[in-house]
Amino acid sequence: MNKFSETALRGLVSSTLAICPVPFGAIATPASDSALKTAVDRAAREFFRLNPQSSGVSIGLYRDGKTYTFNYGATSPGGAKRPTAHTLYPIASITKTFTGTLLADASLEGKLRLDDDVRKYLDGNYPNLEYEGHIIRVFDLVDHRSGLPFFIPDLPETRPDFAGTPPLVARVANIEKSFTRQDFYRQLHDVKLTSIPGDKAQYSNAAAMLAGYIIERVYGEPYEQLVKNKILAPLGMNSTTITLAPAQLGEAVKGYDGSGATMPDDVADLQGAGAFRSNVADMLKYAVWQIKEADPAVKLSHQPYAVAGNYAVGLNWQMLSAPGKRLIWQTGNLDGFHSYLVVEPELKIGLVVLFNETDNKSNPAHGELVNGMLKILNAEAILVP
Numbered sequence: 001m002n003k004f005s006e007t008a009l010r011g012l013v014s015s016t017l018a019i020c021p022v023p024f025g026a027i028a029t030p031a032s033d034s035a036l037k038t039a040v041d042r043a044a045r046e047f048f049r050l051n052p053q054s055s056g057v058s059i060g061l062y063r064d065g066k067t068y069t070f071n072y073g074a075t076s077p078g079g080a081k082r083p084t085a086h087t088l089y090p091i092a093s094i095t096k097t098f099t100g101t102l103l104a105d106a107s108l109e110g111k112l113r114l115d116d117d118v119r120k121y122l123d124g125n126y127p128n129l130e131y132e133g134h135i136i137r138v139f140d141l142v143d144h145r146s147g148l149p150f151f152i153p154d155l156p157e158t159r160p161d162f163a164g165t166p167p168l169v170a171r172v173a174n175i176e177k178s179f180t181r182q183d184f185y186r187q188l189h190d191v192k193l194t195s196i197p198g199d200k201a202q203y204s205n206a207a208a209m210l211a212g213y214i215i216e217r218v219y220g221e222p223y224e225q226l227v228k229n230k231i232l233a234p235l236g237m238n239s240t241t242i243t244l245a246p247a248q249l250g251e252a253v254k255g256y257d258g259s260g261a262t263m264p265d266d267v268a269d270l271q272g273a274g275a276f277r278s279n280v281a282d283m284l285k286y287a288v289w290q291i292k293e294a295d296p297a298v299k300l301s302h303q304p305y306a307v308a309g310n311y312a313v314g315l316n317w318q319m320l321s322a323p324g325k326r327l328i329w330q331t332g333n334l335d336g337f338h339s340y341l342v343v344e345p346e347l348k349i350g351l352v353v354l355f356n357e358t359d360n361k362s363n364p365a366h367g368e369l370v371n372g373m374l375k376i377l378n379a380e381a382i383l384v385p
Contacts, residue, residue, distance in 0.1 A: 029375075029376070029377070029378050029379045030376060033066075033068075036061070036063075036068065036376065037068075037070070039376045040059065040061070040068075040070050040373065040376060041070075043369060043372045043373065043376065044057065044059075044070070044072040044369075047072075047365060047368075047369045048072065048073060050365060051361060051362050051365050053077070053258045053259075053260075053357065053359060053361070053362065054073060054355070054357045054362050054365075055073055055074060055075065055076060055077050055079075055256050055355075055356050055357035056071070056072070056073040056074055056075050056076075056082070056083040056087065056253060056355070056356045056357070057071070057072045057073050057083070057353065057354070057355055057369075058070075058071050058083050058084075058085065058087055058089070058279070058280040058352075058353070058354045059071070059072075059280065059351075059352070059353050059354075059373060060085070060280040060281070060283060060284040060287070060350075060351070060352035060353075061284075061349075061350070061351060061373065061376075061377060062284060062287055062288055062291065062348075062349060062350035062351070063348070063349050063350075063377050063378070064348070065348075067284045067288070069085040069280050069281060069284070071083045071084055071085065071087070071280075075087065075253045075254075075356065076254065076256070077256055077260040077357070078260070083253065083356075084279075085279060085280050085281040086239060086251055086279050086281060087251055087253050087279055087280075087354075088239065088244075088248060088251045088252045088253060088277045088278065088279050089253055089277060089278065089279065089337055089339060089354040089355075089356055090255070090265055090267055090274075090276075090277050090332070090334050090337050090339075091274075091276050091277065091278050091283070091332045091339045091341075091354070092267070092274045092331075092332025092333055092334040092337060092339060093208075093273070093274050093316075093330065093331065093332040093333065094276070094278075094283075094330050094331070094332040094339055094341050095208075095270070095272065095273065095274045095275055095276040095332070096142065096208045096272065096273060096274065096316035096330065097301070097315075097316045097317060097330050097341070098227045098231055098272070098276065099142060099208055099211050099212055099215065099272035099273075099316060100142045100211075100301045100314065100315030100316035100317065101230075101231060101297050101298065101301050101315065102215045102223075102226060102227065102230060102231075103138060103139070103141075103142060103211060103214075103215065103301075103315055104296075104297040104298075104300040104301045104315055105230055105297040106215060106218050106219070107300065108296055108297060108300065111218040111219065112138060112214070112218050113138070114137065114138050114139040114315075115137045115138065115139065116137065116138050117130075117135040117136070117137065118135070118136045118137070118138055118140075118141065118146075118210065118214065119135070119136075121138075121214040121217055121218065122185070122188075123185075124185070124189075126188065126189060128189060128190075128191055128192060128193065129188075129191065129193070130193070130197075131147065131193040131194070131195060131196050131197060132196060134196040134197055134198070135197065136148075136193075136197040137197065137198070138211070138214065139305050139315065140197050140198055140207070141204075141207040141208065141210055141211040141214075142207070142208060142211055142315045142316045143305045143306050143313040143314070143315070143316070144201050144202060144203050144204055144207070144313065145197060145198045145199070145200060145201055145202070145306055145313075146197055146202075146204055146207040147191075147193040147194065147195060147197050147200065147202060147204075148191060148202075148204045148206045148207040148210070149191065149204060149206055150203065150204060150205060150206065151172060151205050151206050152184050152187050152188060152191070152206040152209070153175060153179060153183070153187050154187070154191070154206075155175070157171045157175075158171065158172055158175065166264070167263055167264060167335035167336075168335060169263070169264045169265065169266065169267060169334060169335050170264040170266075170335075172269075172270075173264060173266040173267070173269065176269035179269075181213070184209070184210075184213075188210070198306075201306070201313075205270065205273040205274065206273075208272050208273035208274075208316070209270065209271055209272055209273045211272055212271045212272025212273070213271075213272075215272070223271050223272055224241070224242045224243065224271075224275075227276070228241075231286075232282075235282075235285045235286060235289055236285060237278070237282040237283075237285055237286060238282070239251070239278065239279050239281070239282050240276060240277065240278040240279075240282045240283075240286075241276065241277060241278075242268055242271075242275045242276055242277070243268070244277070251279070252277060253356045254336070254356065255334065255335065255336020255337040255356045255357065255358070256336050256356065256357045256358075257335070257336060257357070257358065257359055258357070258358075258359030258360070258361065258362065259359075262336070263334075263335040263336025263337070263358075264335065264336075265334065265336065265337070267334065274332065274334070279354075280352050280354055283341060283352040283354075284350065284352055286341070287341055287342075287343050287350035287351070287352055288350060290302075290328065290341075290343045290345070290350070291343045291344075291345050291348060291349075291350050292345075293345055300315070301314055301315040301316070301317060302314050302315075302317060302319070302328060303315075304319060310322065314328075316330065317329070317330055318330060320382050320385070322382055324346060325344060325346040325347055325380070325382060326344065326345060326346060326382070327342065327343075327344055327381075327382035327383075327384065328342070328343050328344070328345065329341060329342040329343070329384055333358075334358075335358065336356060336357065336358055337354075337355065337356055337358065338354075338355040338358050338362075338363060338366050339352075339353070339354050339355070340352065340353045340354075340366070340370050340384070342370065342374065342384060344374075344378070344381055344382060347377075347378050347380065347381060349374070349377040349378050349381060351370065351373050351374060351377065353366070353369065353370050353373065367384060370384055371383040371384055
């Protein structure tokens with residue numbers, strides 16, 4: 001467990017979720033199923049009243065051993081088709097929690113050590129992947145302290161602060177079309193670390209992709225198949241996938257910006273960093289698995305590897321603690337899509353919210369709706385920052 005600075009913490013959080021106020025005020029936890037539905041409906045109506053540019057929203061709740069799904073809006077701006085519990089959304093960086101869980105599994109099975117030097121799992125010589133004698137450990141790849149860049153290739157147009165068009169996903173997808181795994185490793189030789197790995201929070205999709213490649217190497221199987229075999233199939237998450245089957249094409253929703261323009265969603269090449277699609281029904285199963293913490297790999301993925309006050313980062317999970325309870329969450333951000341998975345094991349509540357429209361006004365409102373749902377589930381819930 002390592003400490004890191006509050007400044008670095010703010011940088012990490014701002015990279016991964018919208019920081020927003022919560023306008024819901026004091027909410028009494030609804031006692032009955034009908035009262036729960038009334039409260040959720042009211043919050044959704046208010047969300048759409050304030051954000052008419054928004055498209056579809058799918059919400060999954062878990063409380064008292066029961067799951068609930070709610071769907072609002074439309075799958076396209078101004079459309080008539082409402083999303084369902086089976087509508088497929090890209091979950092973006094929530095994929096990274098699958099990657100962290102597979103690393104935990106590999107550690108428990110003795111296939112790797114989480115504190116190993118990552119170069120143990122790379123062919124060739126990478127003297128650049130250390131700084132002043134300090135190595136990048138495997139777990140640094142999934143707690144955003146590796147020092148690796150946002151993407152590889154590390155180009156102006158693959159950085160999140162690039163001001164040009166088209167959207168980031170389209171720029172990355174265009175580059176990835178001719179960018180091979182060998183190109184990734186070749187450019188990994190050119191990375192220059194600027195601080196000791198583990199000391200500085202720096203959001204990196206490249207690190208999560210490398211973690212996925214390492215997982216493939218130690219198991220000798222493709223990443224997507226490993227996720228399906230080890231996580232999705234045992235949980236009955238039969239719709240969650242990178243590669244859409246023909247029968248799923250009609251369930252895959254498009255993403256939109258505030259003007260109603262369709263956003264690109266070609267994310268398969270992101271692999272362990274953000275390639276999966278899922279629906280609210282499947283993600284609720286995943287949330288319940290996280291809440292119960294009965295699987296040793298889940299428990300290990302929730303262990304803190306970086307700590308700043310009551311905030312910590314596990315194996316691609318963000319965590320806040322308060323006396324007697326924890327908030328464990330991850331978000332996914334993609335042009336046109338925004339996803340949240342939030343669990344509080346001690347309160348035995350879980351939440352999944354999937355959106356298929358993003359803009360500068362909607363994004364903070366997404367966080368407000370998420371925290372409103374947490375208050376509805378339990379008035380004592382810790383809220384997402």
